[in-house]
Amino acid sequence: MRRSDSLALIALAALVVATPLRAERAVLAPVPTIDAAPTRKLETAVFAGGCYWGVEGVFSHVKGVHLVVSGFAGGPRDRRVDYDMVSGGDTGYAEAVRVTYDPAQVSYGTLLRVFFSVVADPTTLNYQQPDHGTQYRSALFPLNDGQAKAATAYLAQIGKAGLWRDPIVTRVERFTGFQNAARDHQDFMRKNPRHPYIMRWDVPKLAAFKAMFPTLYRETPSA
Template structure:
């Protein structure tokens, strides 16, 4: 039972029975595939190599690590982050939409574009959060109950400096055997395309949705526990139209 099935079951609004069936099946599947939640959060060493001291107040990072609902929700709670947009990276503009990407053959990964102030939080620190609490970097083409290349672990560096930091950090973590398995994270190239409005701020707008409760809220809790100095209570939200789709109360 994937995130897509759960989302479509509710969005179709076909009645309480369909919603109940979707929730029940999702709960069983999430218990069977619990990877990607708080139990995977680990304290890891910071990167030995980071970007040089910042002289600007705005930089962008593009990261993919499973469902973008949780990835966005985590980074929206990080001090120094000024904006996080959920979207698609790795494919073309023509197929940068949820229906196409969900098929798994567009080249896109569900991703987030993180705008941050490098004088307050460094790119290397964002990667430390990415590897430790935002997702499980050892899983190949899956996170928790979701499987497919669109859920792969991937970093899309926006500069040569980011490329070097990310590459060195992956090598550092692998050499230290921080995780039980080698990192599956890939460094890739690709343009970022924002996702549909109804995907933005999804965790904040739907905190009682079973998928969010099981898979994503524990990651935000882990961020607060492992990185208390970097955690902010009020998330930095994307401004979207009021007509954007939102799940009904459960």
Template sequence: MARPSKALASRALAPLILAALAVATPARAERVVSAPAPVLDAAPTRKLETAVFAGGCYWGVEGVFSHVKGVKLAVAGFAGGPRNQQVDYARVSGGDTGYAEAVRVTYDPKQVSYGTLMRIFFSVVADPTLLNRQGPDRGTQYRSALFPLNGEQERAARAYLAQLGKSGLWRDPIVTKVERFTGFQDADRYHQDFLRKNPRHPYILRWDAPKLAAFRDMYPALYSDSPSA
């Protein structure tokens, strides 16, 4: 039996199927937690910084981060695979490239820290106890991972995952990994700003709009009504 996925949502009958799911299921698509503030954060700098997160379908990850105050740009794409391999959505969807759907976040550390981005990510975007899946999507391309771009981010990422493991917020062990950054490849234009451009899409309504609403409700001081470019 074929598993539901966002690729399925693009097929002709998928909107009807997913719309039925949206009616039959609670408004909150996934469990929301109040992740703790990081004990160790990356040291702030005076320049814009970049962070890369993988947390299942990149539509929702990008959609949430684009509404964070201090985030200047959020781009959907792919990370985690071999450095010299060129990929696109069709190839990554096969699950055998080593790449994961990911989002590159450009942010002003004077306004929002790397640790705060991680806190938002694990509060409302990704469940760190799910191995190679998030929401309805399955496969290594939907794994959750942190891709530090420098030593400060790596120290903060490893410390925060350890902190989450001791927090007692989840019954199951933390499986999110800190992975080596081998580069980032942008997804095509169709997948950029998908939540903003397609707010009534059945997949967005069922899985990603609730994440954005949870972020707005849980962290109102960090929420921006106007998404980044």
């Protein structure tokens, strides 16, 4: 184990003791053995990991991330949806976020590592903690071949790592487009830091990210 990982585990242990209300169990996922090739332009990645408030909240504090948008992915390309429709659980869409990042500062593989370390439990099928239904599934939506190879390889890697008791159920899904959520769902964690749901389920995720990845964390979130 690298010294930086050992320090992250010590910080995480202290966090667990100090935080009585926790979301998904934070796990220090391994460094990806296969990553998407870096480019000289901003890239976009799409993740689904339960309620998008917390997913957006964590990724917006990652150094190198320029923008995070909450929305929906995974359903039919030709169907327009909104929050109420997706909440019914029968549209095929999942709550998701679109992350615009600078691969010169943070790689796609690093985003995957953050996602599985503190954002989503990859062993819970069609739910994340209090939210149940296919709209809350964890899924990766690669936008190019490099992301697809990295995502597939990383799921296999964490599946063999034995960090979770149950099997990995997160899947790589075909990207059919992304639809933005309504304005009042954007930057929800930043705008509503004392909201009961945010305090109970999402603040611990952000605290775990800060403790486990201090060199990646930035205090001021992206726009």
